[in-house]
Amino acid sequence: MTALGLIAGGGALPRAVAQAARASGRDVFVVALIGSVTDDWVQSFPHEYLSPGEPGRVIKALTGAGAREVLLCGRVDRPRFNEMKLDAKGVLLLPRAIAAAKQGDDALLRFIVGICEDAGFTAVSVAQAAPALVCGEGVLGKVSPGDDDRADIATAFRIVRALGALDVGQGAVVCDGLVLAVEAAEGTDAMLGRVPSLRESLRGTAAKPRGVLAKALKSTQDAKTDMPVVGVETVRNAHAAHLSGIALEAGKSLVLDRAAVAAEADRLGLFVIGMTL
């Protein structure tokens, strides 16, 4: 198997992918995007720090590392194009990059992946590069959803799928049949963060958690770049929102550090469950 070329943005996903790929016996070369990768996990992998404005050097680095497959993942904040390091190819591509960035993260990521594909690399998904991260079916820890939770899960998945078909978002919070919050551009953590500010009669409390977070792949999304992700932080945020647990679409969502997620869910008394829709 050839080396995996991992173009890493911010957040916990790139590290988890790199570790899972290495654990499966594969060589990994990391291109750490300057400004997006802010911690030092890349030190434990062969790597190079490069700017998103240096596609020529990115391609050269990946080629030099013997990578044939490439995966871009993690959060890439909109670059400050006027401050960004540019190589010759970057100067040429800059107008298209700026146009892509204006359409949001997803478009910018697809643009960068497209450059690699044009250079002959094969773009792979997280599920292909690190299948161990893909959420399976069943509960992750020791806590299982009750009957009320299962009813809320069914409602929440129905909402999320309808929203996904409209390209709105990946997540929703439902409590006793009432839709408390729907995720649009703000992201899952911000959505969970506003639940405690709702009227107490509608939601759970620290003493009596109620309601579920469900996440599923948008039908308009590409599983290569956009799978919903859950990690230890998500479990903590769901707990802070006084929820009973988290439901994920099995096979189409990712769990970062399954053991840690299961342990945190057990410690906080939440369920985390993968379900086939």
Add this chain to the structure above:
Amino acid sequence: MTALGLIAGGGALPRAVAQAARASGRDVFVVALIGSVTDDWVQSFPHEYLSPGEPGRVIKALTGAGAREVLLCGRVDRPRFNEMKLDAKGVLLLPRAIAAAKQGDDALLRFIVGICEDAGFTAVSVAQAAPALVCGEGVLGKVSPGDDDRADIATAFRIVRALGALDVGQGAVVCDGLVLAVEAAEGTDAMLGRVPSLRESLRGTAAKPRGVLAKALKSTQDAKTDMPVVGVETVRNAHAAHLSGIALEAGKSLVLDRAAVAAEADRLGLFVIGMTL
């Protein structure tokens, strides 16, 4: 025409209804719900302050005022049942009131209206009691939506209708085709309040407003109690969210103080438009 019996909760709607009904030549008697009505507008109408726990006295007051039609509107916070004044009928009905309150505002309001109907009153809608408040077709002020805005309005109404069919919410914010925020239990103002915290590339700015708020009646809602409402505050909040304007479902939403809304929209450069869906 008999007097209108207005059971008033909090917020700006009850006052607007009372004033519009009086302006149309009708007598109005106000039952101001203790704990919900916090300003003194009721002083300019015949009125009585009563607790939601005193349905016997509410019915007696309405009867004494010669009201045959009754309208409950405004925000009714979940009462603290253990601190609430109760009359004999209230004691009898308390268990059902508590059960209704647990299902949220709407259920509690419907419960109170139901008690009045059981006592022989006719429940009327805001549109019936104060037709002047119903949003018509066309722009309210001098600003009209541009082509980009019209595309966003169409998307936003599509989202809101889909959400409404799922009983999720009444509102959505769309900017350049991207759904920035969807209203669930938090309400329109809270939804607008989080737009400025989104990444700047996705939304409007003070210098260049973009995007629209659309509101429409949920298909699961009863037009008698639940029409979407827009007032001067909504215009200010939409402006603070750097939006271009607001679109409402004509005939099925309410505008509080049309002249003030139009003036504020003109002053801030936003459009407010009623459209038939």
